Amino acid sequence: MKAGMQAVPVPFTSEDYAARMARLVDQAVDAGLDGVIVTPGPDLVWLTGYRPTAVTERLTMLFVAPNMRPTLLVPILERPDAEAADGASAIGMTDWVDGTDPYEAASRLLQPDGRFGISDSAWAMHLLGLQSALPDTRFGALSQRLPMMRALKDDNELGRLSLAGAAADATFEEILKVRFAGRRETDVAADLARLLRECGHEQVDFTVVGSGPNGANPHHEAGDRVIERGDAVVLDFGGLMHGYGSDTTRTVSVGEPSRELREVHEIVRRAQQAAFEAVRPGVPCQEIDRVARAVIAEAGYGERFIHRTGHGIGVTTHEPPYMVEGEEQLLQPGMCFSIEPGIYLKGRFGVRIEDIVSVTASGGTRFNNTDQALQVVE
Amino acid sequence: MKAGMQAVPVPFTSEDYAARMARLVDQAVDAGLDGVIVTPGPDLVWLTGYRPTAVTERLTMLFVAPNMRPTLLVPILERPDAEAADGASAIGMTDWVDGTDPYEAASRLLQPDGRFGISDSAWAMHLLGLQSALPDTRFGALSQRLPMMRALKDDNELGRLSLAGAAADATFEEILKVRFAGRRETDVAADLARLLRECGHEQVDFTVVGSGPNGANPHHEAGDRVIERGDAVVLDFGGLMHGYGSDTTRTVSVGEPSRELREVHEIVRRAQQAAFEAVRPGVPCQEIDRVARAVIAEAGYGERFIHRTGHGIGVTTHEPPYMVEGEEQLLQPGMCFSIEPGIYLKGRFGVRIEDIVSVTASGGTRFNNTDQALQVVE
Numbered sequence: 001m002k003a004g005m006q007a008v009p010v011p012f013t014s015e016d017y018a019a020r021m022a023r024l025v026d027q028a029v030d031a032g033l034d035g036v037i038v039t040p041g042p043d044l045v046w047l048t049g050y051r052p053t054a055v056t057e058r059l060t061m062l063f064v065a066p067n068m069r070p071t072l073l074v075p076i077l078e079r080p081d082a083e084a085a086d087g088a089s090a091i092g093m094t095d096w097v098d099g100t101d102p103y104e105a106a107s108r109l110l111q112p113d114g115r116f117g118i119s120d121s122a123w124a125m126h127l128l129g130l131q132s133a134l135p136d137t138r139f140g141a142l143s144q145r146l147p148m149m150r151a152l153k154d155d156n157e158l159g160r161l162s163l164a165g166a167a168a169d170a171t172f173e174e175i176l177k178v179r180f181a182g183r184r185e186t187d188v189a190a191d192l193a194r195l196l197r198e199c200g201h202e203q204v205d206f207t208v209v210g211s212g213p214n215g216a217n218p219h220h221e222a223g224d225r226v227i228e229r230g231d232a233v234v235l236d237f238g239g240l241m242h243g244y245g246s247d248t249t250r251t252v253s254v255g256e257p258s259r260e261l262r263e264v265h266e267i268v269r270r271a272q273q274a275a276f277e278a279v280r281p282g283v284p285c286q287e288i289d290r291v292a293r294a295v296i297a298e299a300g301y302g303e304r305f306i307h308r309t310g311h312g313i314g315v316t317t318h319e320p321p322y323m324v325e326g327e328e329q330l331l332q333p334g335m336c337f338s339i340e341p342g343i344y345l346k347g348r349f350g351v352r353i354e355d356i357v358s359v360t361a362s363g364g365t366r367f368n369n370t371d372q373a374l375q376v377v378e
Numbered sequence: 379m380k381a382g383m384q385a386v387p388v389p390f391t392s393e394d395y396a397a398r399m400a401r402l403v404d405q406a407v408d409a410g411l412d413g414v415i416v417t418p419g420p421d422l423v424w425l426t427g428y429r430p431t432a433v434t435e436r437l438t439m440l441f442v443a444p445n446m447r448p449t450l451l452v453p454i455l456e457r458p459d460a461e462a463a464d465g466a467s468a469i470g471m472t473d474w475v476d477g478t479d480p481y482e483a484a485s486r487l488l489q490p491d492g493r494f495g496i497s498d499s500a501w502a503m504h505l506l507g508l509q510s511a512l513p514d515t516r517f518g519a520l521s522q523r524l525p526m527m528r529a530l531k532d533d534n535e536l537g538r539l540s541l542a543g544a545a546a547d548a549t550f551e552e553i554l555k556v557r558f559a560g561r562r563e564t565d566v567a568a569d570l571a572r573l574l575r576e577c578g579h580e581q582v583d584f585t586v587v588g589s590g591p592n593g594a595n596p597h598h599e600a601g602d603r604v605i606e607r608g609d610a611v612v613l614d615f616g617g618l619m620h621g622y623g624s625d626t627t628r629t630v631s632v633g634e635p636s637r638e639l640r641e642v643h644e645i646v647r648r649a650q651q652a653a654f655e656a657v658r659p660g661v662p663c664q665e666i667d668r669v670a671r672a673v674i675a676e677a678g679y680g681e682r683f684i685h686r687t688g689h690g691i692g693v694t695t696h697e698p699p700y701m702v703e704g705e706e707q708l709l710q711p712g713m714c715f716s717i718e719p720g721i722y723l724k725g726r727f728g729v730r731i732e733d734i735v736s737v738t739a740s741g742g743t744r745f746n747n748t749d750q751a752l753q754v755v756e
Contacts (some may be wrong), residue, residue: 039502053599054584056499056696057521077685080595098686099703120435122502125519141503143435151502206432217458221431307455308476318434323479 007158009242013160017048021070024149028064031145034114034195035065038129039122042316043142045243046150049086052078059102059126063109064090078259104341112136117145141218144301147320152334158358160244161313161336165356165367167199168238168246173368174199175235180227180254180377185209187223189363192237201239201246204316208236208249215251215350218307218342222331228290229255232349233377234267234342238317245317247338249354252375264301264343265351265374266301270342271295272372275309275323279357279364285327292341301343310338313356335359385747387538387620394482395532398425399448402527404714406442406627407616411441412492415508417500420694423518423621424528437480440469451484454627467718481507490514495523502619525698528688534541536736537716538622539691541571543734543745545577546616546624550748552577553613558632558755563587567600570615577625579617583695586614586627593629593728595711596685596720607633609750610643610727611755612720616695619681625693627714627732628745630753642679642721643729643752647672649719650731653687653701657717657735663705670701670719688716713737716746 004070024047029102036046042056044062050072051058058075060082074082076095082088086179094109096102108132115138118127127139142149153161174195178290180188189207196204209222215234231254238247251268276294289309296305300307310323313336321329323337340354355368403427406414416422418433422440428450430438434505436453438460438654447470452460454473460466472487474480488494495504505517520527531539552573558566567585573581582728589599594691606610609632616625629646631639653670659696667687674683688701691714701715733746 053597062502075597083466097684117501118506120503123498124500124502124505124517125521126494126524127502127505128496128519139502139506141506143503144506219431219453219459261566306475363487 003218007159007163009163011106012049012086012156014089018090020047021064021090024064024146025066027146028117029066032115032119033117033145034111035116035246036142037110037118037122037139038062038064038147039118039119041119041121041128042126042150042314042319043119046184046315047087047350048072050082052070052081052089057108057123057125059096059129062104071109073102073109090254103133106130107133110134110137114138115140117142117346121257126283140355143320147329150314150319151162151321153314153336153358154334156361157244157314158177158334159358159359160242160368163200163245164241164244165248166230167196167201167241168248169368169370170199171195171237172235172248172250176252176375176377180231180233181229183227185211185214185222185227186226188227188235190231190370191284192214192235193197196237196239196246201241203240204237205245206237208234208272210234210350211254212238212349213347216344216346216348218352227254230258232257232261232351232353233348236352236354243315245313247313247354247356248370248374249340249352250370250375251351253375254377256376257374261351262374264345267296267299267301268341268343268351268353272339275339275341276357276364276366278356279331279359280362281331281333281359283331285321285329286324286325287326288339289327290324292339296341296343304343304345305341306344307342308341312337333359333361382470383579385537385541387541387602388534390464392465392467394535395426396468396719399442399468399573402524403444405524405527405552407444410415410493411495411496411523412489413441413494414498414524415488415494415500415517416440416442416499417499417705418505419499420528420692420697421497425465426469428460428466430459435503437484437507439473439484439504440736449487451480451487451508459572464554479513483701484508485511488512488515493518495520497617520696520736525707528692528697529699530710531692531714531736532712535622535692536550536712536714539654540738541578542619542625545574545579546626547746548577549573549615550613550626550628554630554753554755558611559607560611561568561605563589563592563603563605564598566605566611566613570613574615574617574714577621581618583617583623584615586612588612588614588728589704590727591725594683594722594724594726596722596728596730604631608636608748610635610639610729612728612730613729614732623691623693625691625695625732626733626748627718627730628748628750628751629729629731629754630755632753632755635752639727640752641662641727642723643665645674645679646719646721646729650717650733653717653719654733654735654742654744657673657709657737658738658740659709659711661709663699663707663709665704666701666717667705670717674719674721681725682721683721685720688718709741711737
């Protein structure tokens with residue numbers, strides 16, 4: 001592990017959470033909203049530090065609006081957990097009991113003819129309950145109405161993302177030393193998960209090991225396939241460390257690579273580098289996608305790059321801003337996102353290279369810094 | 379492990395999934411719906427066998443309606459995974475590409491002025507996207523519109539729930555042998571997780587270890603508290619085995635119990651037994667709750683039983699029917715649910731006893747059968 005990884009971030013305080021909620025109120029008003037409705041998941045963790053042990057059918061909702069104290073509605077039996085959250089002293093709390101109507105309780109915290117943003121991952125059941133209780137209220141997804149709510153990271157958050165990236169890099173350095181040939185993808189995936197934890201992650205979210213033809217399926221996780229000499233293997237892994245995400249991809253060759261693998265890998269590497277070099281404040285997100293795509297298209301593989309170039313990262317590993325055609329949002333210092341072009345040759349192999357990048361005043365900086373040259377493993 | 383636990387259930391076939399979708403169409407029509415919209419989670423697993431590796435912001439939706447082949451809309455990069463699902467040959471498939479509008483693609487599969495049920499846990503963002511694309515379409519939560527969709531288990535499902543229950547029971551028998559006093563709750567929780575896996579679970583969902591005052595918080599998971607002699611400890615654990623859930627609770631005493639703990643435990647045991655004996659076809663769900671609550675109220679602890687008596691269980695560990703005041707649904711053979719009364723004495727201790735119960739033609743049968751007497755551990 002690198003020396004810097006031992007650093008422990010300063011804990012977020014109740015004042016930090018209060019400040020986030022206060023800024024959110026201002027942003028909501030600017031966006032023409034009367035308030036924001038937040039449900040368990042990344043929005044709630046970011047605003048209050050509260051992460052229920054499970055997201056269930058029982059309604060938990062935070063209401064943030066001008067001229068009121070932010071208020072969390074919780075099932076009574078989850079109230080002790082909510083009261084133990086780091087940001088609990090920054091919010092009011094009210095509860096509801098099994099057998100009563102939680103939407104009636106929620107509607108008392110909303111303006112009946114108001115417009116509200118609601119967490120993307122709020123359950124449809126809960127939104128329908130609110131819509132039924134308040135037929136004149138209008139709702140919009142937070143990622144549509146306030147897509148930049150969590151996008152600009154402060155120094156503490158940047159520090160955590162940097163630590164998570166360094167831990168993922170240390171994981172990659174270690175995985176290069178394990179045996180690939182003759183072992184199952186799931187065995188290497190288990191190594192990745194173990195290493196992420198050993199390097200400091202408290203949560204492992206994904207450990208993609210896509211060997212040979214499986215690498216041509218970008219969302220293949222890891223299967224029973226036994227890795228063979230001559231395979232390209234896509235390794236895409238990450239999780240949470242100090243509450244913030246890591247996500248990096250390298251493609252390795254088991255034994256000496258074929259000429260074609262070298263060529264395809266070099267195209268992807270050039271696409272990743274070109275997109276990285278395009279990062280600076282004021283550039284539209286879609287431009288990052290276009291730059292990466294142009295390199296791959298010019299090399300004749302445009303049809304084989306079948307996903308967007310990147311996604312934001314923070315308290316969760318997929319969030320706005322997205323580096324995708326049609327996203328006109330301008331990059332600003334403090335935004336963090338993946339740059340992960342790939343080429344997928346169906347039935348044969350895939351190559352993807354991914355770093356997390358942060359926008360600085362003058363350009364971009366990488367939170368992943370392992371060698372992008374094609375590494376050979378045993 | 380018990381001898382029966384080595385049995386392996388017959389795999390669900392494409393025909394099984396097709397039959398479930400065909401029955402769902404009939405039920406939807408009977409409920410006045412024009413179709414059903416299903417998103418990743420328990421509904422989708424139950425109908426198609428497809429469980430995406432992650433539930434993300436990218437839209438995946440199954441459309442089931444009369445006079446059309448059930449059709450799954452997937453992100454193109456997840457299509458290979460979807461095509462590998464056990465029920466894939468029972469459905470049509472169509473995909474969408476990053477940067478295009480998935481709701482436009484979805485709206486082509488829906489009747490513009492229709493009424494549709496939608497999975498409870500569908501993301502609000504996706505429901506809002508559909509509502510925006512189809513302003514005249516009406517949506518209702520599936521647990522409201524078709525609450526019994528997954529409630530009546532067939533023999534294969536009952537067999538799996540029985541196996542999961544037996545594995546949870548074997549876990550409890552083993553945990554009685556470990557040391558409690560002087561170890562942290564998280565240590566015992568780790569033992570429970572390991573034992574559940576050793577006994578055949580492929581997924582561990584919760585391992586509650588609520589010692590002393592922590593047991594008085596029904597949703598406490600497990601913390602740093604060091605368990606002491608004299609503690610009551612609530613053990614509530616479960617997960618998935620062969621895709622079906624387990625969920626059982628026993629409260630144990632570390633060393634000899636106090637007279638008060640014995641008394642409270644006996645009240646909860648009698649409440650659990652009385653509710654179990656009330657189970658038979660034709661009884662309203664709320665009656666099960668009332669029977670358990672009456673025993674506890676008569677003993678003077680009515681205010682200390684702060685949650686419903688139970689929840690359904692199947693491919694997920696919380697689903698309809700709920701044993702709660704106001705739920706008038708009548709019990710039918712094949713329904714499976716928890717009976718889990720409890721008494722919570724704030725700041726001191728809690729007691730809960732939980733078995734999974736299945737409704738038979740003549741009454742109820744337990745899938746958990748460990749001794750309900752108060753067990754003493756070291």
